[in-house]
Amino acid sequence: MKSVFDFDPNLSTMPQEGRNLFWRDAKDSSAFGLYGSDALGETGYARLTEAERNVLRPVNDGEAWLAEQSAGIQLRFRTDSSQVFIRVKIRSKFDMTNMTQIGQCGGDLYVYDETLKTFVLHDVARYAFDGTEYELSMSRFANAPRKMRRFLYYFPLYMAVDSFEIGLDDGAFVAPEPFSTKKRIAVYGTSITQGCSASRPGMASTNMLSRELDTEVLNFGFSGCAFMEEEMGDILGKRKNIDLLIVDTEANAGIDDRMERNSEKFFNAFFAHRPDVPVVVYSRVMFSLDLYDDFRARLREYYKGFLNELAAKYRREGRKMYYADGSKILSGNFTEYYADGIHPTDTGMRLIADSYREEIRKIWG
Secondary structure: OOOHHHOOHHHOOOOOOOOOEEEEEOOOOOOOEEEOOOOOOOOOOOOOOHHHHHHHOOOOHHHHHHOOOOOOOEEEEEEOOOOEEEEEEEOOOOOOOOOOHHHHHOOEEEEEEOOOOEEEEEEEOOOOOOOOEEEEEOOOOOOOOOOOEEEEEEOOOOOOEEEEEEEEEOOOOEEEOOOOOOOEEEEEEOHHHHOOOOOOHHHOHHHHHHHHHOOEEEEEEOOOOOOOOHHHHHHHHOOOOOOEEEEEOHHHHOOOOHHHHHHHHHHHHHHHHOOOOOEEEEOOOOOHHHHOOHHHHHHHHHHHHHHHHHHHHHHHOOOOEEEEOHHHOOOOOHHHHEOOOOOEOHHHHHHHHHHHHHHHHHHHO
């Protein structure tokens, strides 16, 4: 039976064979910089520690479960290797209907381009649809002059990663690649924050933001479960060296009265630990349902006013809390920015990242 792979080898999922590879665990801090989580000292690549997940389970088991998925985690390194291979074990098979396999379970490798002065996409992790383990070549430099290059690799958005190894030329130099700034941004939000419907991990808004500001961004996106519990505010407040927090949860917490019930307890818990950290609270982006669901459209308008006043209240109390109107991010025929009417495509993610960046510049200059 014929297949598209018979005609276009660029779509092939067949692994390539490496030559004289030396394999290292991604958590080898002498070789790689691993960013995007404070739970990486434990088994796996979770975004919350096991103790934090245990605190959350009684109040929001979904957040605890989703926290084991590796959205926003990235590996940064420089090497003169002519080969870059990955060997990965993930928790389960690709199964989402509104995401690509690469976005849910795979990853993408970027390399720094000296002409463009930025990291550019180099390759993506393609593997068999029914697989939970893959070993792949991620580098196209085998026939190029050997020289030092800077790389970053984004982990899956909607999958728990159980193990991750990097294969480089035996004897190649390798060292961690740091960010140019030590500031850290945390984004707490919904499936949109986690990266749902981004075509690949590098196109999630938080990963775009990290790449463009060259700073660490912690992704606390929890699909369908961002309800602003007091416990989550406490967890975020205890995070080390958080310099700015973005809260974009209305699409989950604002579908009923939970945002009203939870928001002040959430923010009070956060500010109890981090009273001087700036916070930007977003109302949600427009959804296709706003055109035909009158109740949801009215609720969205209500929460715009609610969040604006909430931010003003905290500013009167001396907190650095600011409101941003998410309904202005996607303009014109906003339905064209969605994969399914709710979750943005890469273009929608691009505009969200741009909005976040603009709000951050208002605060940091």
